[in-house]
Amino acid sequence: QKEVEQNSGPLSVPEGAIASLNCTYSDRGSQSFFWYRQYSGKSPELIMFIYSNGDKEDGRFTAQLNKASQYVSLLIRDSQPSDSATYLCAVPRDGGSQGNLIFGKGTKLSVKP
């Protein structure tokens, strides 16, 4: 049974700082990893995905994969109050669709102005 673990937080950072969110996974064979953002009362939305071939940057977001330690991190540079949300890490249950996912319980991020 694959598992994904996240620190529930809340993680509080000041505006403009770097927020670092971490996720560990149990299945060493996992090849792809997804980060979803979920605002309070809203649905999850995909913000980043990364495969086993290294780090990935998209604007203020960087996903980093450490296969040796089986963890994935999401860095948010120049954090903004609008980044305040719960961030969910997920891995595919099988090799198919991105929709068949095992989610962590999420880390709540609060960016203080």
Next chain:
Amino acid sequence: DAGVIQSPRHEVTEMGQEVTLRCKPISGHNSLFWYRQTMMRGLELLIYFNNNVPIDDSGMPEDRFSAKMPNASFSTLKIQPSEPRDSAVYFCASSLIGSGNTEAFFGQGTRLTVV
């Protein structure tokens, strides 16, 4: 496209009653997923369909839960009889498997309260 559409947005029902949640996936998508989200257990996959066929229902908690997808544009999740522990937010998501991008898009969810 309007995205994944779920109805109702909120449902309050009494224990023992039947509850039916509805989902319209994004047009052209061939896969549909039902998730449940609670504080205790997080976001869990209940069942998913590919080309209207149920592929994996191992996440369905009990026989009280059932899901159908009679056509490519409609799916239901039914709970009969409902219990207070079924209270949660139920999300439907859809994606297109077989294309280069299989990102799943979530609907706005149905918040179910069983009293």
